[in-house]
Amino acid sequence: MGRTVVVLGGGISGLAASYHLSRAPNPPKVVVVESSQRVGGWIHSVRGPDGAIFELGPRGIRPAGALGARTLLMVSELGLDSEVLPVRGDHPAAQNRFLYVGGALHVLPTGLRGLFRPSPPFTKPLFWAGLRELTKPRGKEPDETVHSFAQRRLGSEVASIAMDSLCRGVFAGDSRELSVRSCFPSLFQAEQTHRSVLLGLLLGAGQSPQPDSALIRQARAERWSQWSLRGGLEMLPQALATHLTNRGVCILRGQPVRGLSLQPEGRWKVSLGDSSLEADHVISAVPASVLSQLLPAEAALLARALCAIPAVSVAVVNLQYHGASLPVQGFGHLVPSSEDPGVLGIVYDSVAFPEQDGSPPGLRVTVMLGGSWLQMQEAGGQGLSEQLFQQQAENAVATQLGLKESPSHCLVHLHKNCIPQYTLGHWKKLESAAQFLAAHRLPLTLAGASYDGVAVNDCIESGRQAAARALGTEPDR
Numbered sequence: 001m002g003r004t005v006v007v008l009g010g011g012i013s014g015l016a017a018s019y020h021l022s023r024a025p026n027p028p029k030v031v032v033v034e035s036s037q038r039v040g041g042w043i044h045s046v047r048g049p050d051g052a053i054f055e056l057g058p059r060g061i062r063p064a065g066a067l068g069a070r071t072l073l074m075v076s077e078l079g080l081d082s083e084v085l086p087v088r089g090d091h092p093a094a095q096n097r098f099l100y101v102g103g104a105l106h107v108l109p110t111g112l113r114g115l116f117r118p119s120p121p122f123t124k125p126l127f128w129a130g131l132r133e134l135t136k137p138r139g140k141e142p143d144e145t146v147h148s149f150a151q152r153r154l155g156s157e158v159a160s161i162a163m164d165s166l167c168r169g170v171f172a173g174d175s176r177e178l179s180v181r182s183c184f185p186s187l188f189q190a191e192q193t194h195r196s197v198l199l200g201l202l203l204g205a206g207q208s209p210q211p212d213s214a215l216i217r218q219a220r221a222e223r224w225s226q227w228s229l230r231g232g233l234e235m236l237p238q239a240l241a242t243h244l245t246n247r248g249v250c251i252l253r254g255q256p257v258r259g260l261s262l263q264p265e266g267r268w269k270v271s272l273g274d275s276s277l278e279a280d281h282v283i284s285a286v287p288a289s290v291l292s293q294l295l296p297a298e299a300a301l302l303a304r305a306l307c308a309i310p311a312v313s314v315a316v317v318n319l320q321y322h323g324a325s326l327p328v329q330g331f332g333h334l335v336p337s338s339e340d341p342g343v344l345g346i347v348y349d350s351v352a353f354p355e356q357d358g359s360p361p362g363l364r365v366t367v368m369l370g371g372s373w374l375q376m377q378e379a380g381g382q383g384l385s386e387q388l389f390q391q392q393a394e395n396a397v398a399t400q401l402g403l404k405e406s407p408s409h410c411l412v413h414l415h416k417n418c419i420p421q422y423t424l425g426h427w428k429k430l431e432s433a434a435q436f437l438a439a440h441r442l443p444l445t446l447a448g449a450s451y452d453g454v455a456v457n458d459c460i461e462s463g464r465q466a467a468a469r470a471l472g473t474e475p476d477r
């Protein structure tokens, strides 16, 4: 009888793992178990009454690097090339990113010339922060918060405005708690290897081998900064699910995994409430905190390491306006915590992807709410109302973008614990989990946003690597 691999979770990580398992020369039997009725996890696109697309989760995928190229290769293999909406390098959404500081929008400097010019909200040209960086000695700690790292190397303005905002934009997190080693491994490694982050990034870590396809070449030639799909990013998990089903993978929807137990012969029993599955290997692509609740008592040490990986919530408010226009053209803006503890940033969806504006076209923006403000609201224990989030978002759009009219369409979603936080010492949690799995030879592999990167590309890569491990082959990097 062939081997069976059960994949827990039908988010992008679990689907990517199943995709690579199903394409192996001797594929095992693959069963994906997903608790909700739809696959895709946080990737969720909703169509408005006028045909406009509203992204409740991610809205753009970066094509850069080996991981970006591998995702594009998968897109082509799924037959989605004609659905891709690129943001080309010369487009305002690729060129302009803003910070909202001191009650005004400031465009972030780009290119070499931008570094020598005064660029408010920074008091001096960023060239000086770069010069300072080149002279600083290498850090000695095995890990450091993003804030402390940036302050030590680039000065307090870059730390408290730029890196604070970046951590809010990518992780909805606090730069004073997040780990530079785990959140920005290329910066950490550059300092370790070359003493200076700038030198390290300039000299580069060497190009890793990249796949090649017509779509990848087009993305490089046109210098895409990101891409989406015509019907929204959810087309990607949907196409994966169809492809997997055609290849004989079984996707169980609406089936929450209730627990895992080890059988005497070393196989897993995966409990689904009133039924169960047997597996030779399990790939977990559910959040670390969820897996920690499913593990058997023999794996208590592993469960302890996993439940120490926290996650934060984000309230996503999609707004649509008819007859309104933005004061600037760009990808969007980020807001540092010193400016507003609750508004992480606003994405100008219509600038990057006007093809998704509906008919007649309406201006779409998305306000991301989170940070210490949302944590206080959640800790307050009162029911968090949609009206509260909508009001907060409309205030932000009025103050920060001058859009004072009422939106013609609004969607409000509170995504609880949606972004894992790689806090200081995250690497030690991963190391103890890996040591436990190796020492006990558990047929279990971890994938997903909880471990080595939250971006969609990172999640797809984690699935690819988990599949290779489950097949007993080492993934090429």
Ligand SMILES: Cc1cc2nc3c(=O)[nH]c(=O)nc-3n(C[C@H](O)[C@H](O)[C@H](O)COP(=O)(O)OP(=O)(O)OC[C@H]3O[C@@H](n4cnc5c(N)ncnc54)[C@H](O)[C@@H]3O)c2cc1C
Residues within 6 Å of the ligand: 008, 009, 010, 011, 012, 013, 014, 033, 034, 035, 036, 039, 040, 041, 042, 043, 056, 057, 058, 059, 060, 061, 062, 255, 256, 257, 258, 285, 286, 287, 290, 314, 316, 415, 418, 419, 447, 448, 449, 450, 454, 455, 456, 457, 459
């Ligand atoms: C608001 C927001 C905006 C984002 N924007 C971007 C962006 O623009 N670009 C980008 O690259 N990334 C972005 N990200 C990050 C990225 O979307 C996520 O990190 C990624 O989608 C996570 O995928 P995953 O498969 O690891 O986890 P999930 O999407 O969480 O999938 C896990 C799956 O497991 C299922 N599950 C949970 N418990 C069980 C159980 N007991 N049994 C069975 N199934 C279970 C869940 O239902 C879910 O489907 C964003 C994330 C959010 C939340």
